[in-house]
Amino acid sequence: MGRKILFVTTDQQRYDTLGCNGGALARTPVVDGLAAQGIRFERVHPQSVVCMPSRSTILTGQHPTTHGVWMNGVPLPLEAPSVADVLHRAGYRTALVGKAHFEPFLDPFLRFPENALSRTGTVPPGGLHRGFEHLELATHGGIGPLHYAQWLAAEHPGAVGGFYPVLDGSLQVNGAGGGDTGAPQVKANPIARGIYHTDWVADRTIAWLDSLGADEDWFCWMSFPDPHHPWDPPESEVGRIDWREVPLPAGYPEDRSEREAVIDGKPRHWRLWYDGTLVSNYEAPATWVPATLTPDQVREVNARNAVECELVDEALGRVLGRIGERGWTDEVDVVFTTDHGELQGDFGLLFKGPYHVDALMRLPLVWRPAPSASATPSVVTRPVGLVDLAPTFCTIAGIEPLPWMQGGSLPMDDADAEARGFERVLTEWDSDIFGTDVHLRTIMRDRWVCTAYLPGTSHDGTEGELYDLVDDPLQRHNRWDDPAMRPIRDDLVDDLWSSQPPSRRDRLVLESPV
Amino acid sequence: MTATRGSVRHQVRLAHPPDEVWEVLGAPERVHEWFPGIDSCTVDGDQRVVVTHAGLPMPEHLLTVDPTLRRLQYRITAPMFVEHLGTIDVLDLDDGTCLVVYGTDAEPAALALVIGGAARAALAYLPTFMGTDAPAS
Numbered sequence: 181m182g183r184k185i186l187f188v189t190t191d192q193q194r195y196d197t198l199g200c201n202g203g204a205l206a207r208t209p210v211v212d213g214l215a216a217q218g219i220r221f222e223r224v225h226p227q228s229v230v231c232m233p234s235r236s237t238i239l240t241g242q243h244p245t246t247h248g249v250w251m252n253g254v255p256l257p258l259e260a261p262s263v264a265d266v267l268h269r270a271g272y273r274t275a276l277v278g279k280a281h282f283e284p285f286l287d288p289f290l291r292f293p294e295n296a297l298s299r300t301g302t303v304p305p306g307g308l309h310r311g312f313e314h315l316e317l318a319t320h321g322g323i324g325p326l327h328y329a330q331w332l333a334a335e336h337p338g339a340v341g342g343f344y345p346v347l348d349g350s351l352q353v354n355g356a357g358g359g360d361t362g363a364p365q366v367k368a369n370p371i372a373r374g375i376y377h378t379d380w381v382a383d384r385t386i387a388w389l390d391s392l393g394a395d396e397d398w399f400c401w402m403s404f405p406d407p408h409h410p411w412d413p414p415e416s417e418v419g420r421i422d423w424r425e426v427p428l429p430a431g432y433p434e435d436r437s438e439r440e441a442v443i444d445g446k447p448r449h450w451r452l453w454y455d456g457t458l459v460s461n462y463e464a465p466a467t468w469v470p471a472t473l474t475p476d477q478v479r480e481v482n483a484r485n486a487v488e489c490e491l492v493d494e495a496l497g498r499v500l501g502r503i504g505e506r507g508w509t510d511e512v513d514v515v516f517t518t519d520h521g522e523l524q525g526d527f528g529l530l531f532k533g534p535y536h537v538d539a540l541m542r543l544p545l546v547w548r549p550a551p552s553a554s555a556t557p558s559v560v561t562r563p564v565g566l567v568d569l570a571p572t573f574c575t576i577a578g579i580e581p582l583p584w585m586q587g588g589s590l591p592m593d594d595a596d597a598e599a600r601g602f603e604r605v606l607t608e609w610d611s612d613i614f615g616t617d618v619h620l621r622t623i624m625r626d627r628w629v630c631t632a633y634l635p636g637t638s639h640d641g642t643e644g645e646l647y648d649l650v651d652d653p654l655q656r657h658n659r660w661d662d663p664a665m666r667p668i669r670d671d672l673v674d675d676l677w678s679s680q681p682p683s684r685r686d687r688l689v690l691e692s693p694v
Numbered sequence: 695m696t697a698t699r700g701s702v703r704h705q706v707r708l709a710h711p712p713d714e715v716w717e718v719l720g721a722p723e724r725v726h727e728w729f730p731g732i733d734s735c736t737v738d739g740d741q742r743v744v745v746t747h748a749g750l751p752m753p754e755h756l757l758t759v760d761p762t763l764r765r766l767q768y769r770i771t772a773p774m775f776v777e778h779l780g781t782i783d784v785l786d787l788d789d790g791t792c793l794v795v796y797g798t799d800a801e802p803a804a805l806a807l808v809i810g811g812a813a814r815a816a817l818a819y820l821p822t823f824m825g826t827d828a829p830a831s
Contacts, residue, residue: 289731351804691811
């Protein structure tokens with residue numbers, strides 16, 4: 181019997197939403213407790229700041245350039261490598277419960293296995309899908325072909341319409357406002373808490389765990405759709421946090437001229453989006469103009485986001501409780517993270533896009549090794565990436581990481597990180613839709629975040645961003661064109677290009693907006 | 695994504711003479727045979743209704759079925775579309791092979807990607823359907 185793995189992801193959750201990371205809004209005692217017992221990582225970056233590429237990196241252990249999923253809507257090839265497959269072949273029982281999103285959601289032809297699976301059950305045809313023998317899937321609402329929506333429609337049809345409609349009538353990301361402030365993607369959702377997708381994911385995870393024998397090894401990816409927008413948690417829970425008392429985030433300059441001056445110091449697509457003249461990708465409502473965002477809307481979005489984070493924490497607590505009842509606690513590694521961040525008011529923006537700053541790139545990551553491993557609690561400050569998760573799962577399982585994995589098993593502390601060369605982490609962005617393309621390559625190393633731009637419809641390829649995370653933790657001052665920074669910039673850019681992972685030979689095709 | 699109307703195009707080269715390929719693609723009633731995700735279809739004059747694997751009936755208006763040009767055009771007329779135009783061309787490459795080009799124009803733009811993505815998958819399936827293992831090189 182080896183170590184079992186509970187891998188917990190949320191969707192679009194910022195680093196600073198956890199109490200253990202200094203967050204003061206949401207109460208997250210369960211994850212905070214895991215951090216106190218295990219390893220808390222302070223500088224974790226995704227390899228892409230949108231769902232499908234990032235989740236594909238988690239599963240394959242490869243950068244987007246290599247696995248080929250360069251944007252939402254590009255399906256991960258079925259033959260792509262999978263750490264779940266590696267674990268399954270090593271004898272692990274494997275499940276994915278909640279949000280998968282390796283394949284596009286908008287799929288009226290049900291071409292993609294994730295979307296077709298609920299018609300036949302929870303066991304994929306042939307027994308495995310991407311290494312998982314059991315999949316029960318959900319996303320951000322109550323409509324669609326996935327298991328949660330099908331279950332909700334069958335068992336609680338009156339609750340379906342309570343969710344915010346993620347897409348509008350034009351199938352664009354919905355920009356309609358709601359709540360008390362008219363903030364986009366906010367809605368009062370009358371759904372009972374017990375049937376909201378957060379608790380459903382925990383319930384179905386517990387049900388799967390209960391189906392296993394006491395001595396079986398297992399890898400369970402429990403993937404919560406929250407706190408990704410829409411911000412429509414059960415209305416019964418919204419009163420936990422009065423948005424009127426929520427302080428404005430440090431990253432939100434309340435003074436408009438100050439805010440716009442910060443944005444104007446960055447490459448031009450920042451201001452174009454802020455003014456509503458360019459939405460370069462499908463990740464934000466095309467009809468919403470960020471310049472209209474009010475301080476109260478920022479407060480309400482942050483309050484509702486925090487409620488969703490609390491619900492996730494409590495759901496995780498229930499699952500850990502069941503694991504304890506099964507007598508497994510000492511043998512279970514718990515890894516908690518997310519796929520990417522959320523702007524959540526920083527710079528006067530919401531949602532996500534080609535903006536490689538901490539709001540989207542600095543992620544929560546907590547690893548509580550199985551107590552039987554007797555690991556020493558620690559805090560890792562050196563940079564790591566989601567690309568390091570797949571080899572970590574292998575190491576936990578006692579398997580040598582596979583050659584196609586591009587990261588390294590997560591360090592146990594800073595000394596371990598230094599000894600094993602955890603020095604830099606890379607992030608990339610490529611969007612190309614209906615004649616608008618944006619391409620970014622980013623390196624985080626030492627105290628710097630450096631982004632080089634490639635030519636696109638809004639950039640000539642000479643632009644960039646350079647931030648000193650020590651002197652400018654909010655990334656307000658772009659030093660890219662500062663002559664005094666040129667030697668540092670050149671060194672980082674050289675390192676960035678010489679560290680690029682190998683590219684997939686053929687470019688995968690965008691097959692859906694999301 | 696600010697565009698309201700989207701236009702995408704996909705293509706595949708097949709190791710078959712164009713007339714042989716047109717025999718399949720130019721027959722509106724055979725679309726469910728080679729288009730993965732379409733389970734069935736009925737044709738009544740210039741009206742076609744396909745039923746997707748999700749059980750969604752999709753009414754279509756056949757605009758062009760031109761065997762000389764080897765061009766088929768159709769509009770999806772389902773309410774979610776403000777506009778749609780699908781165009782399939784089978785082009786003779788004069789070497790015993792042909793090029794199939796599938797254009798999809800739609801408003802809302804998102805639907806151009808959805809329908810176009812499914813069309814791309816259909817083109818990728820065509821070599822298998824036609825009895826060859828891979829696209830012509």
